[in-house]
Each structure stands twice: as C-alpha cells, then as structure tokens.
Amino acid sequence: MKAAVISGVGQVEVTTVDDPRPGPREVVVDVAACGLCGTDLHILQGEFAPTLPVVPGHEFAGVVVDVGSAVTEVVVGDRVAVDPSLYCFECRYCRAGRNNLCLRWAAIGVSTAGGAAEYAVAPVSNCVRLPEHVRLEDAALIEPLSCAVRGYDVLRAQMASRVLIYGSGTMGLMMLQLGKLTGAASIEVVDVNPERLVTATQLGCTAVASGADELDRPEGWDVVIDATGNEKAIQDGLGRVARGGTFLQFGVSDYAARVTIEPYRIYNQEITITGSMAVLHSFERAADLFANGVLDPEVFISDRLPLEDYASALDAFRSGKGRKIQVLP
Template sequence: MKALRLKGIGQLRVAEVPKPLPGPDDLLVRVEACGICGTDRHLLHGEFPSTPPVTLGHEFCGIVEAVGSRVSDIAIGARITGDPNIACGTCPQCTAGRINLCRNLRAIGIHRDGGFAEYVVMPRKQAHDIPLSLAPVHGAFCEPLACCLHGVDMAGIRAGSSVVVLGGGVIGLLVVQLVRLAGATTVILSTRQAAKRRLAEEVGATATVDPSSTDIIEQIAGDTGLVPGGVDVVIECAGVAETVMQSTRLARSGGTVVILGVMPKGETVEIEPFDILFRELRVLGSFINPFVHRRAADLVASGAIEIDKLISRRVTLGEAANVIAHPPAAGEVKVLVIPGRP
C-alpha cells in the first residue's frame, strides 16, 4: 500500500509499504480522510518530537476492514474516528486521571504509523464509531475539535462570557463555534487575513479585528475598545510568539488565558510576571484531548459544528508532501488528504 512517510527531518515522501495486520486488540481501518495539521509541519521540520521513520497523519476517519481476535464489540464495515493519543494507563499521571500527560504517551501519526496511508492499524480502545451517513471529511475533524473542546473546557466559559480568540486557522474557527455553544455572548477573533475574518463572522464571531491595522490591545481592551478593561477569557490558537505575548494583555483582571496553539519546541516569549501576579490572571496550557474525543465525535455527527466552510481543498497522498512542506496558502483553513483518491 502507499503511505506518506517521514524518514527524518525535512524528508517526507510517499512510499510503498506492507499493508499492516491488526494485533489481537486492534482494528485495521481503511482510511477515508485525514486532515493536515500544523503539527505535521512541525514534525517535518524537527520542531515537535517524533520517532521517524513513521507514517504521519493523526486526524483520520475510515472504515473497519478487519478486527483482532479479542475484538468483539465493533462490526466490520463500521465507520470510526481515531483518537491518536495512546496513554499507558499505569503511570502516576494516568492513575491520577491526567492521561494527556502520560509519561509514556504515544500518538498515532507521530510515534507510530498514522493515517496518511491507505490503511492504518489502531487499538480498538482508541476508536469511536460515527454514523455511516456522516461525510468522511467531517469525521476527520473529530480529532482537532476534541483538542479545542479540552481547551474550552479548561477556560471555564459561562453564559454571558466575553472571549477573544487569537488566530484564524482551523483551531481558532472551531474554538469560535465552541465558545458560542458554551454560552459566550461576545466572541472576538483576531487575524490578519480578511478572508478568515469574514469566515469567523459566518461561523459565530460577534466581531473580528485586524491586528496589523492598529494596536490590538487598544482596539479590544482599551478605554474605547470593544471590551474596555479586557475580556473574561483569551484563547491563543495561533501558536506564534506575538499572539502569546498579546494574550495576557487582553484579559481583564481576574481573567483566564488558555494557550492552545503549538509553538515550536524551544521557542520562548517575554512575559511580565508582575502583571500576571498583580491582576491575578489564570494562564493555562491545554494539551491534546483527554476524555473528550467521544463528545467531539457526537458534536460533529449532530451537525452543531460548521465544517464544510472550513475545508479549503482535498488532495491525494502524492500531493500531501508538498502541502506539508509549505506554509498554508492565504485564506487556507483545512486541507484534507484522501488516500483512495487517484
């Protein structure tokens, strides 16, 4: 079968590999769709830890084609979405219920072969069934939505909250929708790209701002800004130093900042600890998707999340390497790999 393999830093290409066989507790899944994530770009450039050679792709859904000898609770022909993050279940973090912080965490598409392939093998416990009537490309959104859902849960948004979302990529646009569902009545998205600002307003933002046009702090939290004094919650979704540094300055005193975007490992930013102390800000990191993938899958299946507007294009396995090797095109939100596409 064909698979998109990360051979080493900067080395990504399609290769012929043996079709995998499921172990006793595994599923063999024919991949229908797999999303390209910013993390895939970090992996290619050595900015996120992985174990090459490995097949990338961690946002996938597909059809169960075979099951292991100890699997009896899922039918061949079922459609599933894969939670890629495999916790050991026995380390101190796992036994404390913090499975996303597992000391032995391994992820499909990062540490073991993933969904940029015609087939993927995964543990049964990582699979969540979704309706056969659901478009496969929608199923590929369950994993990024789950990561967003964990961040929104951590933010503690309540009815009437005001929220700023920094970054207009797929994570920011999913977060906009989730915070509205959580009860936020003021939702401001900041991005330089006009197309993404328009899209944010279509999917639920009450206002958008262009950080390149004027000082974003004054524009949002200044005396004559959109929310004088700052917002209840800031969710950083861009994963760049500029927006991370902006995040604490946009929150009101006593507010919450959630860092959801992924900066390259080793990069640092300047912050003012006195400001965090004096205004008693809660600054939180949100990492992957503990115990929320099922909820995300149900949300996708319900139609409560706008997905079609977030799909920029569909590509083949052969085209995917070039997409990952370059920054997203202007206005591009989510590119999906369709392994069975000729």
C-alpha cells in the same frame, strides 16, 4: 499500500510500505480522509519526539477492514473515527486520570504509523463508531474538535464571558464555534491575515480585526485564547486578559518560543495562565457534537487532495492558505 512517510527532518514523500496487520486488540482502518495540522509540520521539523521514519496523520476516519484476534467491539465494515492518543495507563498521571500528560504519551501519526496512508492501525479502544448520517471524509474533523472540547474543559467556560481568539485557522474557528455553544457574551477574533477572517465573520463572531487594538476594549477580555502558537500573538494576548481572566495557550508554539509575563499583574489581578494539550476524555463528546452538526464541514474543509499530493498539501498548509486541508488516500 501507499503512504506518506516523513523519513527525516524536512523530508516527506509518498511511497509504498507494507500493509499493516492488526495486533490482538487492534483494528485496521481503510482511511477515508486524513486532515493535516500544525503538529505534522512540527514532526517534519523533528519536534514532538517522532520516531522517524513515521507515517504522519492523526486526524482520520474510515471503515474497519480487519480486526485483531481479541476484538469483539467492532466488526469489519464499521465506520469509525480514531482518537490518536496512546497512553501507558501506568504512570502517575495516567493513574490520576490525566492521561494527556502521560510520561510515555504517544500518538498514532506521531509515534506510530498514522492515517496519511491507505490503511492505518488503531487500538480498538481508540475507535468511536459513527452514525450513518456522518460522512467519513468529514469525520476526520472530530479529532481537532476533540482538542477544542478539551480547551473548553480547561477553561471551565462561564456563561457570558468576553472572549478574544488569536488566529482564525481551523483551531481558532473551532474555538469560536464552541465559544458560541458555551454562551460567550461576545467572541472577537484577530488574525494578521485578513483573508482568513472572512470565515470567522461568516461563522458569526462579534467582531474581527488584524490586531486587538482595533477592537477598543481597554479593560481586556475575560478569556483570551491563543490559537496561533506565534510568539508575538501570545505576548500581545497575555496583556489583553481582563482582571480575573484566563489566558489559554491552545496553539502549538515552537519549542524555542519565549514570552515575558508580568508577575505583579498576575498576582494583583488574579490572572490565570493555562494550557490545553491535545485530547483528554473529549473524543467521544466531540464525535457527539459533530454528529449533531456543530460544525459545517463545507466551511471547515477547504481542500480535499489525493494522497499523492501530501507534500504540496503540507506546503499549502504552512503558507496559511485555506482552512482544513485533507488528503483522501
């Protein structure tokens, strides 16, 4: 089959690899669409401890075309979205139900071959069947949505919060959509690239700006979410948290990123700084939300490209063009 392969740091190509075969409790999915995201760029940089070479792609959905000998829950022809998370279920964190902190955390498309290929293998327990009305290509959005749901789980969002989001890429926009669902009083979005703010406005945020100063809220925000991973944005955002408020690190920064905190303010104003890592018990809920139309795929997916264009699709993503970019293998 054809697959995108990251063979070394900075090296990606589309090539022919062996067709995957399912283990006893695995299925093979004929991939309809696979989304690209910042994680793929980190893997290309050699971060996230990828096992190179690897077929990237952790955001995908498709049709089951083969099942392992011990699979009874899904059958050939089922339409599924795949939770890419792979846990050991044995370590201290898994045993405490905190699987996304698993000491042996791994993921399809990071540690094992992913969805940027004609076919991908997944454990049957990672597959969520999709209702008929959900288009398979669109369902590749469920994985990033499940990360956003996890973000709001961490926030334990309260009704009528004032929310500030840094970044209006796919993840920032998803946090905006979920912020509306969780009853935020206001949601403001900042992005240094004004073109990207057009969609945030279209989706009904309260205000947009290229910097938080323009928003004139000297008392700050109850919830500040970084969806950029960018040092400057994070540093700025930490200073914008209101008394008693929470800062959520949602964007993936470079390993080397560093910011300064103000311990006195954290103490004196009871500020919470927290993070949200990937997916935890949130994939099925995201699939439900998605099936109920929480996101308009036509707004969220800006580019659908052939698999052959994987390398240039990554370049386009890196340059900040568009929103969710997909390859259709």
